[in-house]
Amino acid sequence: MTRALVTGASRGVGAALKARMEARGDEVIGTSTSGGDGLMQLDVTDPASVADLGNSVTGPLDLLVCNAGIFPDRHERLDDGFPAEMWAESFAVNVTGVFLTVQALLPALRDARGRIAILSSQMGSSEKAGGGSYIYRASKAASANLARNLATDLRSDGIAVGAYHPGWVATDMTSHKGELSPEQSAAGLIDRFDALTLDTTGCFQTWDGRDHPF
Numbered sequence: 001m002t003r004a005l006v007t008g009a010s011r012g013v014g015a016a017l018k019a020r021m022e023a024r025g026d027e028v029i030g031t032s033t034s035g036g037d038g039l040m041q042l043d044v045t046d047p048a049s050v051a052d053l054g055n056s057v058t059g060p061l062d063l064l065v066c067n068a069g070i071f072p073d074r075h076e077r078l079d080d081g082f083p084a085e086m087w088a089e090s091f092a093v094n095v096t097g098v099f100l101t102v103q104a105l106l107p108a109l110r111d112a113r114g115r116i117a118i119l120s121s122q123m124g125s126s127e128k129a130g131g132g133s134y135i136y137r138a139s140k141a142a143s144a145n146l147a148r149n150l151a152t153d154l155r156s157d158g159i160a161v162g163a164y165h166p167g168w169v170a171t172d173m174t175s176h177k178g179e180l181s182p183e184q185s186a187a188g189l190i191d192r193f194d195a196l197t198l199d200t201t202g203c204f205q206t207w208d209g210r211d212h213p214f
Contacts, residue, residue: 002026003061003112007101008068009039012171013119016186017065029057031068044068044097045089054104060112063193064105066098066143067119073135087135094139099146113158115196117189120144120163120204127213144204144214151202160201164192167207180207 004021008014009030018030031053035041040056043049070093076082098118102109109116122128124140147163154161166189167180188207196203204212 002063003029003059004063004065005029005031005057005061005105006065006067007031007042007044010034010037013166013169013182013185013189014065014067016182017067017189020183020186020190033068042068042101044101045092047100050097050100050104053101054107057105057108059108060114061105061108062112062114063117064102064109064114065117065119065193066101068097069094069119069139071133071136073133076133076135078132082134087138090135090139091142094136095142095146098143102150109159110157115193116147116150116154116159116161117193117196118143118147118161118163119166119189120147122165122206122212125204125213147204148202148214155198155201158198160196160198162192162196162200162202163204164189165204165206165212 004026006014006018006028009018010032018028021028030039031042032039033043042053070090072086072090073082102116120143121140123133123137124144144163147161151161166185169180169182169185171182185207192205192209204214206212
């Protein structure tokens with residue numbers, strides 16, 4: 001049985017990951033910004049909230065899934081959009097929040113020689129530069145880079161780290177447009193997490209197992 005923690009588990013892919021892992025018998029701690037409904041409260045932009053999570057999760061943690069994220073700049077215009085506060089908020093959630101969560105849970109992950117899965121996006125790939133959505137693209141590029149560098153530093157602790165593209169999933173984030181349901185994405189992602197080892201640490205893969213360019 002895997003003991004896992006999934007951030008952003010109140011809806012979408014995060015909720016599907018939690019439900020699917022629990023259905024196979026895993027112990028899953030889910031978080032959301034507001035908490036409730038069986039989820040722990042976690043605001044990844046608040047260092048005190050992240051520290052409280054770290055203090056609350058005791059004992060070995062086999063898997064951390066950093067899923068919480070935002071995509072606020074889908075409809076911004078290049079000439080007059082993309083305000084500074086939107087950049088700050090997006091990086092606080094999609095990058096800094098990921099790092100702080102990993103940092104807070106390192107003792108539990110080290111106890112288990114666990115795994116860290118960071119949900120990035122193909123929109124963060126430098127080789128797939130489709131233009132637009134600059135904030136989201138930049139933050140997801142940073143999260144993939146973060147995963148790769150954590151993989152280097154945590155190898156000696158026996159902790160494997162991977163970055164993953166969940167696919168184009170029909171969720172609130174995509175206005176329910178997409179090629180995959182959250183359940184389909186979650187099924188593929190869980191297979192990827194299960195396969196993550198020190199031999200594949202530092203990978204960037206799609207939900208269905210293809211290596212993705214950084």
